[in-house]
Amino acid sequence: MLLGNFQLSEGGEVLKRFSEVEAVCLQALMADPLRPFVPQYHGSVTKGGESYIRLKDLLSGLKNPVIMDCKMGVRTYQEEELTKAHTKPTLRTDMYQKMVKVDPTAPTVEEHEQRGVTKWRYLQWRDNTSSTATLGFRIECIMMENGIVQRDFKKMLTPAQVTEALLSFTKSQLHILKAYHSRLQALDEALKESPFFKAHEVIGSSLLFVHDRTSQASIWMIDFGKTTPSPSSVQLRHDVPWAEGNREDGYLIGLAALTSFVGQAISQAACRQVENHGEEMGSVAHTLQEQEHTH
Numbered sequence: 334m335l336l337g338n339f340q341l342s343e344g345g346e347v348l349k350r351f352s353e354v355e356a357v358c359l360q361a362l363m364a365d366p367l368r369p370f371v372p373q374y375h376g377s378v379t380k381g382g383e384s385y386i387r388l389k390d391l392l393s394g395l396k397n398p399v400i401m402d403c404k405m406g407v408r409t410y411q412e413e414e415l416t417k418a419h420t421k422p423t424l425r426t427d428m429y430q431k432m433v434k435v436d437p438t439a440p441t442v443e444e445h446e447q448r449g450v451t452k453w454r455y456l457q458w459r460d461n462t463s464s465t466a467t468l469g470f471r472i473e474c475i476m477m478e479n480g481i482v483q484r485d486f487k488k489m490l491t492p493a494q495v496t497e498a499l500l501s502f503t504k505s506q507l508h509i510l511k512a513y514h515s516r517l518q519a520l521d522e523a524l525k526e527s528p529f530f531k532a533h534e535v536i537g538s539s540l541l542f543v544h545d546r547t548s549q550a551s552i553w554m555i556d557f558g559k560t561t562p563s564p565s566s567v568q569l570r571h572d573v574p575w576a577e578g579n580r581e582d583g584y585l586i587g588l589a590a591l592t593s594f595v596g597q598a599i600s601q602a603a604c605r606q607v608e609n610h611g612e613e614m615g616s617v618a619h620t621l622q623e624q625e626h627t628h
Protein backbone atom coordinates (compact mmCIF):
# COMPACT_ATOMS: atom_id res chain seq x y z
CA MET A 334 0.00 0.00 0.00
CA LEU A 335 2.75 2.45 -0.91
CA LEU A 336 1.32 5.82 -1.85
CA GLY A 337 2.36 8.86 -3.89
CA ASN A 338 5.30 9.92 -1.74
CA PHE A 339 6.95 6.49 -1.85
CA GLN A 340 9.11 4.39 -4.13
CA LEU A 341 10.14 0.79 -3.62
CA SER A 342 13.86 0.34 -3.44
CA GLU A 343 16.26 -2.60 -3.34
CA GLY A 344 17.51 -4.37 -0.23
CA GLY A 345 14.33 -4.29 1.85
CA GLU A 346 14.06 -0.49 1.86
CA VAL A 347 11.46 2.04 0.80
CA LEU A 348 12.19 5.59 -0.30
CA LYS A 349 9.93 8.39 0.93
CA ARG A 350 9.98 11.88 -0.58
CA PHE A 351 12.45 13.91 1.48
CA SER A 352 11.23 16.22 4.22
CA GLU A 353 13.74 18.00 6.43
CA VAL A 354 11.32 17.92 9.38
CA GLU A 355 10.88 14.15 9.08
CA ALA A 356 14.59 13.44 8.49
CA VAL A 357 15.57 15.37 11.64
CA CYS A 358 12.99 13.40 13.67
CA LEU A 359 14.11 10.04 12.30
CA GLN A 360 17.74 10.87 13.02
CA ALA A 361 16.87 11.70 16.66
CA LEU A 362 14.64 8.63 17.00
CA MET A 363 17.48 6.30 16.03
CA ALA A 364 19.11 7.23 19.37
CA ASP A 365 15.95 7.22 21.50
CA PRO A 366 14.11 4.53 23.51
CA LEU A 367 11.49 4.66 20.71
CA ARG A 368 13.97 3.23 18.19
CA PRO A 369 12.48 -0.32 18.33
CA PHE A 370 9.12 1.15 17.27
CA VAL A 371 10.37 3.16 14.29
CA PRO A 372 11.43 1.74 10.89
CA GLN A 373 15.19 1.83 10.64
CA TYR A 374 16.37 5.06 9.03
CA HIS A 375 19.31 4.90 6.64
CA GLY A 376 19.77 8.57 5.82
CA SER A 377 18.82 10.16 2.52
CA VAL A 378 19.54 9.58 -1.15
CA THR A 379 19.03 11.51 -4.39
CA LYS A 380 17.58 9.64 -7.37
CA GLY A 381 16.49 11.16 -10.68
CA GLY A 382 16.96 14.65 -9.23
CA GLU A 383 14.62 13.94 -6.26
CA SER A 384 15.72 13.52 -2.65
CA TYR A 385 14.37 10.65 -0.56
CA ILE A 386 14.49 9.34 2.98
CA ARG A 387 15.65 5.70 3.13
CA LEU A 388 13.58 3.54 5.48
CA LYS A 389 13.40 -0.15 6.25
CA ASP A 390 10.52 -1.71 4.31
CA LEU A 391 8.23 -2.85 7.12
CA LEU A 392 6.54 -5.37 4.83
CA SER A 393 9.64 -7.10 3.53
CA GLY A 394 9.68 -10.80 4.36
CA LEU A 395 5.97 -10.87 5.23
CA LYS A 396 3.56 -13.27 3.51
CA ASN A 397 0.37 -11.57 2.30
CA PRO A 398 0.60 -8.73 4.81
CA VAL A 399 -2.51 -7.14 6.28
CA ILE A 400 -2.04 -3.47 7.24
CA MET A 401 -3.91 -0.84 9.21
CA ASP A 402 -2.86 2.81 9.41
CA CYS A 403 -4.13 4.66 12.52
CA LYS A 404 -3.50 8.39 12.61
CA MET A 405 -2.77 9.38 16.20
CA GLY A 406 -3.72 12.42 18.26
CA VAL A 407 -6.73 14.64 18.90
CA ARG A 408 -5.88 16.98 16.02
CA THR A 409 -4.08 16.58 12.70
CA TYR A 410 -3.29 20.24 12.00
CA GLN A 411 -0.43 22.26 13.37
CA GLU A 412 -1.19 25.42 15.35
CA GLU A 413 0.57 27.38 12.59
CA GLU A 414 -2.19 26.24 10.21
CA LEU A 415 -4.76 27.87 12.48
CA THR A 416 -2.72 31.09 12.67
CA LYS A 417 -2.41 31.12 8.88
CA ALA A 418 -6.17 30.63 8.50
CA HIS A 419 -6.75 33.69 10.70
CA THR A 420 -4.03 35.98 9.33
CA LYS A 421 -3.58 35.17 5.65
CA PRO A 422 -6.14 32.56 4.62
CA THR A 423 -5.51 30.63 1.42
CA LEU A 424 -8.55 28.92 -0.02
CA ARG A 425 -8.18 25.34 -1.20
CA THR A 426 -10.59 24.23 -3.92
CA ASP A 427 -9.37 20.62 -3.74
CA MET A 428 -10.17 20.44 -0.02
CA TYR A 429 -13.59 22.05 -0.58
CA GLN A 430 -14.29 19.37 -3.19
CA LYS A 431 -13.16 16.54 -0.87
CA MET A 432 -15.46 17.97 1.81
CA VAL A 433 -18.48 18.23 -0.49
CA LYS A 434 -17.93 14.67 -1.73
CA VAL A 435 -18.31 13.33 1.82
CA ASP A 436 -21.01 15.77 2.96
CA PRO A 437 -22.48 18.39 0.59
CA THR A 438 -23.98 20.20 3.58
CA ALA A 439 -20.67 20.60 5.46
CA PRO A 440 -19.39 23.87 3.91
CA THR A 441 -20.92 27.14 5.08
CA VAL A 442 -22.85 29.36 2.65
CA GLU A 443 -19.72 31.53 2.29
CA GLU A 444 -17.51 28.50 1.61
CA HIS A 445 -19.98 27.29 -1.04
CA GLU A 446 -19.82 30.71 -2.69
CA GLN A 447 -16.00 30.75 -2.61
CA ARG A 448 -15.80 27.07 -3.59
CA GLY A 449 -12.86 26.89 -1.22
CA VAL A 450 -11.91 26.25 2.42
CA THR A 451 -8.69 26.87 4.34
CA LYS A 452 -6.49 23.85 5.05
CA TRP A 453 -7.10 24.31 8.78
CA ARG A 454 -10.87 24.29 8.29
CA TYR A 455 -10.68 21.10 6.19
CA LEU A 456 -8.36 19.28 8.60
CA GLN A 457 -10.43 20.35 11.60
CA TRP A 458 -13.62 19.19 9.89
CA ARG A 459 -11.95 15.80 9.17
CA ASP A 460 -10.92 15.56 12.84
CA ASN A 461 -14.42 16.38 14.08
CA THR A 462 -16.28 14.07 11.72
CA SER A 463 -14.00 11.12 12.48
CA SER A 464 -12.94 9.67 15.83
CA THR A 465 -9.82 11.91 15.99
CA ALA A 466 -11.26 14.73 18.11
CA THR A 467 -13.11 12.46 20.55
CA LEU A 468 -11.02 9.26 20.76
CA GLY A 469 -7.58 10.65 19.91
CA PHE A 470 -7.01 8.53 16.81
CA ARG A 471 -8.69 7.48 13.60
CA ILE A 472 -8.37 4.54 11.27
CA GLU A 473 -7.12 5.97 7.97
CA CYS A 474 -7.04 2.80 5.91
CA ILE A 475 -6.85 -0.97 6.03
CA MET A 476 -5.31 -3.22 3.40
CA MET A 477 -6.38 -6.86 3.56
CA GLU A 478 -4.26 -9.80 2.40
CA ASN A 479 -5.75 -9.66 -1.12
CA GLY A 480 -4.28 -6.16 -1.53
CA ILE A 481 -7.68 -4.44 -1.48
CA VAL A 482 -7.44 -1.10 0.38
CA GLN A 483 -10.45 0.13 2.38
CA ARG A 484 -10.64 3.86 3.09
CA ASP A 485 -14.29 4.15 4.10
CA PHE A 486 -13.59 5.05 7.72
CA LYS A 487 -14.02 8.80 7.29
CA LYS A 488 -17.14 8.97 9.44
CA MET A 489 -16.20 6.26 11.93
CA LEU A 490 -16.91 7.80 15.32
CA THR A 491 -17.96 5.29 17.95
CA PRO A 492 -15.97 2.81 20.06
CA ALA A 493 -18.25 -0.03 18.88
CA GLN A 494 -17.42 0.75 15.22
CA VAL A 495 -13.69 0.79 15.99
CA THR A 496 -13.82 -2.54 17.86
CA GLU A 497 -15.75 -4.11 14.98
CA ALA A 498 -13.14 -2.80 12.50
CA LEU A 499 -10.36 -4.31 14.65
CA LEU A 500 -12.14 -7.67 14.70
CA SER A 501 -12.62 -7.59 10.95
CA PHE A 502 -9.01 -6.47 10.31
CA THR A 503 -7.62 -9.34 12.42
CA LYS A 504 -10.35 -11.81 11.41
CA SER A 505 -10.85 -12.17 15.19
CA GLN A 506 -7.58 -14.11 15.52
CA LEU A 507 -6.83 -14.03 19.24
CA HIS A 508 -3.06 -14.50 18.96
CA ILE A 509 -2.80 -11.53 16.55
CA LEU A 510 -4.96 -9.29 18.74
CA LYS A 511 -2.94 -10.29 21.82
CA ALA A 512 0.36 -9.54 20.03
CA TYR A 513 -0.98 -6.08 19.09
CA HIS A 514 -2.13 -5.46 22.65
CA SER A 515 1.33 -6.29 24.09
CA ARG A 516 3.05 -4.12 21.48
CA LEU A 517 0.80 -1.14 22.34
CA GLN A 518 1.59 -1.59 26.04
CA ALA A 519 5.32 -1.77 25.27
CA LEU A 520 5.01 1.39 23.17
CA ASP A 521 3.33 3.17 26.07
CA GLU A 522 6.27 2.21 28.31
CA ALA A 523 8.82 3.39 25.74
CA LEU A 524 6.99 6.72 25.27
CA LYS A 525 7.25 7.34 29.02
CA GLU A 526 11.02 6.90 28.81
CA SER A 527 11.49 8.85 25.58
CA PRO A 528 13.29 12.23 25.63
CA PHE A 529 12.15 12.64 21.99
CA PHE A 530 8.47 12.28 22.94
CA LYS A 531 8.83 14.68 25.87
CA ALA A 532 10.21 17.38 23.59
CA HIS A 533 8.04 16.99 20.46
CA GLU A 534 4.54 17.87 19.34
CA VAL A 535 3.53 14.77 17.39
CA ILE A 536 0.93 15.73 14.77
CA GLY A 537 -0.40 13.55 11.96
CA SER A 538 1.84 10.61 12.84
CA SER A 539 0.47 7.09 12.40
CA LEU A 540 0.74 3.71 14.01
CA LEU A 541 1.08 1.09 11.31
CA PHE A 542 -0.34 -2.30 12.35
CA VAL A 543 1.07 -5.14 10.27
CA HIS A 544 0.46 -8.89 10.45
CA ASP A 545 0.63 -11.75 8.02
CA ARG A 546 -0.50 -15.32 7.56
CA THR A 547 2.56 -16.69 9.37
CA SER A 548 1.25 -14.83 12.46
CA GLN A 549 3.98 -12.20 12.58
CA ALA A 550 2.38 -9.07 14.05
CA SER A 551 3.87 -5.72 14.92
CA ILE A 552 3.10 -2.01 15.23
CA TRP A 553 5.33 0.81 13.99
CA MET A 554 5.41 4.57 14.43
CA ILE A 555 5.52 6.25 11.02
CA ASP A 556 5.10 9.65 9.36
CA PHE A 557 6.92 12.43 11.21
CA GLY A 558 6.35 15.11 8.56
CA LYS A 559 4.43 17.31 11.02
CA THR A 560 6.30 16.37 14.22
CA THR A 561 8.17 19.39 15.56
CA PRO A 562 10.12 20.33 18.70
CA SER A 563 7.81 21.95 21.23
CA PRO A 564 8.77 25.47 22.37
CA SER A 565 11.16 25.30 25.34
CA SER A 566 8.62 27.15 27.49
CA VAL A 567 6.02 24.38 26.98
CA GLN A 568 6.15 21.05 28.82
CA LEU A 569 3.91 18.71 26.83
CA ARG A 570 1.85 16.03 28.60
CA HIS A 571 0.31 14.36 25.53
CA ASP A 572 -2.66 13.14 27.62
CA VAL A 573 -4.75 16.28 27.96
CA PRO A 574 -7.11 17.95 25.47
CA TRP A 575 -5.81 20.55 23.05
CA ALA A 576 -6.62 24.24 23.55
CA GLU A 577 -5.21 26.92 21.28
CA GLY A 578 -1.69 27.72 22.39
CA ASN A 579 -1.12 24.70 24.66
CA ARG A 580 0.40 22.67 21.77
CA GLU A 581 -0.94 19.40 23.18
CA ASP A 582 -1.36 16.62 20.61
CA GLY A 583 -3.38 14.10 22.64
CA TYR A 584 -1.17 11.24 21.44
CA LEU A 585 -1.50 9.33 24.72
CA ILE A 586 -5.28 9.82 24.77
CA GLY A 587 -5.40 7.99 21.44
CA LEU A 588 -2.96 5.31 22.53
CA ALA A 589 -4.95 4.56 25.69
CA ALA A 590 -8.21 4.39 23.71
CA LEU A 591 -6.71 2.18 21.02
CA THR A 592 -5.22 -0.17 23.62
CA SER A 593 -8.56 -0.44 25.35
CA PHE A 594 -10.39 -1.19 22.05
CA VAL A 595 -7.89 -3.92 21.19
CA GLY A 596 -8.58 -5.28 24.69
CA GLN A 597 -12.32 -5.23 24.00
CA ALA A 598 -11.76 -6.92 20.63
CA ILE A 599 -9.83 -9.67 22.48
CA SER A 600 -12.77 -10.23 24.87
CA GLN A 601 -15.27 -10.32 22.01
CA ALA A 602 -13.11 -12.65 19.89
CA ALA A 603 -12.73 -14.98 22.91
CA CYS A 604 -16.51 -14.98 23.47
CA ARG A 605 -17.17 -15.71 19.80
CA GLN A 606 -14.67 -18.59 19.98
CA VAL A 607 -16.49 -20.08 22.99
CA GLU A 608 -19.86 -19.64 21.26
CA ASN A 609 -18.58 -21.27 18.05
CA HIS A 610 -17.06 -24.09 20.07
CA GLY A 611 -20.40 -24.50 21.88
CA GLU A 612 -22.25 -24.65 18.56
CA GLU A 613 -19.75 -27.18 17.21
CA MET A 614 -20.14 -29.36 20.32
CA GLY A 615 -23.91 -29.03 20.00
CA SER A 616 -23.88 -30.19 16.42
CA VAL A 617 -21.53 -33.11 17.24
CA ALA A 618 -23.90 -34.18 20.04
CA HIS A 619 -26.83 -33.89 17.66
CA THR A 620 -25.11 -36.06 15.01
CA LEU A 621 -24.21 -38.68 17.63
CA GLN A 622 -27.83 -38.75 18.84
CA GLU A 623 -29.08 -39.19 15.29
CA GLN A 624 -26.58 -41.99 14.66
CA GLU A 625 -27.69 -43.75 17.87
CA HIS A 626 -31.29 -43.40 16.79
CA THR A 627 -30.73 -45.06 13.41
CA HIS A 628 -28.80 -48.02 14.88
Ligand SMILES: O=P(O)(O)O[C@H]1[C@H](O)[C@@H](OP(=O)(O)O)[C@H](OP(=O)(O)O)[C@@H](OP(=O)(O)O)[C@H]1O
Nearest residue numbers: 404409428431452456459536537538556558559
Ligand atom coordinates in the same frame (compact mmCIF):
# COMPACT_ATOMS: atom_id res chain seq x y z
O1 LIG B 1 -6.48 12.52 4.20
P1 LIG B 1 -7.19 13.61 3.46
O2 LIG B 1 -8.54 13.89 3.98
O3 LIG B 1 -7.15 13.42 1.97
O4 LIG B 1 -6.37 14.99 3.75
C1 LIG B 1 -4.98 15.09 3.58
C2 LIG B 1 -4.26 14.63 4.84
O5 LIG B 1 -4.76 15.35 5.97
C3 LIG B 1 -2.75 14.86 4.72
O6 LIG B 1 -2.13 14.49 5.94
P2 LIG B 1 -1.21 13.14 6.01
O7 LIG B 1 -0.11 13.31 5.02
O8 LIG B 1 -0.77 13.13 7.42
O9 LIG B 1 -2.15 12.03 5.65
C4 LIG B 1 -2.44 16.32 4.44
O10 LIG B 1 -1.05 16.44 4.23
P3 LIG B 1 -0.04 17.31 5.09
O11 LIG B 1 0.90 16.31 5.66
O12 LIG B 1 0.57 18.21 4.08
O13 LIG B 1 -0.81 18.07 6.13
C5 LIG B 1 -3.13 16.77 3.19
O14 LIG B 1 -2.87 18.16 3.02
P4 LIG B 1 -2.16 18.71 1.68
O15 LIG B 1 -0.90 17.90 1.50
O16 LIG B 1 -1.91 20.16 1.95
O17 LIG B 1 -3.17 18.45 0.59
C6 LIG B 1 -4.65 16.55 3.27
O18 LIG B 1 -5.21 16.90 2.02
Ligand SMILES: Nc1ncnc2c1ncn2[C@@H]1O[C@H](COP(=O)(O)OP(=O)(O)O)[C@@H](O)[C@H]1O
Nearest residue numbers: 334335336338372388389390391392402555556
Ligand atom coordinates in the same frame (compact mmCIF):
# COMPACT_ATOMS: atom_id res chain seq x y z
N1 LIG C 1 8.75 1.96 6.19
C1 LIG C 1 7.65 1.56 5.54
N2 LIG C 1 7.58 0.32 5.01
C2 LIG C 1 6.49 -0.08 4.34
N3 LIG C 1 5.40 0.68 4.14
C3 LIG C 1 5.41 1.93 4.62
C4 LIG C 1 6.53 2.44 5.35
N4 LIG C 1 6.26 3.71 5.73
C5 LIG C 1 5.03 3.98 5.25
N5 LIG C 1 4.50 2.93 4.58
C6 LIG C 1 3.20 2.87 3.90
O1 LIG C 1 2.93 4.11 3.27
C7 LIG C 1 1.74 4.70 3.81
C8 LIG C 1 1.93 6.20 3.94
O2 LIG C 1 3.03 6.48 4.81
P1 LIG C 1 3.25 7.89 5.48
O3 LIG C 1 4.61 7.94 6.10
O4 LIG C 1 2.09 8.20 6.33
O5 LIG C 1 3.26 8.85 4.18
P2 LIG C 1 2.55 10.24 3.90
O6 LIG C 1 3.24 11.23 4.77
O7 LIG C 1 2.82 10.43 2.44
O8 LIG C 1 1.10 10.05 4.25
C9 LIG C 1 1.51 3.99 5.16
O9 LIG C 1 0.13 3.92 5.48
C10 LIG C 1 2.08 2.62 4.90
O10 LIG C 1 1.11 1.79 4.28
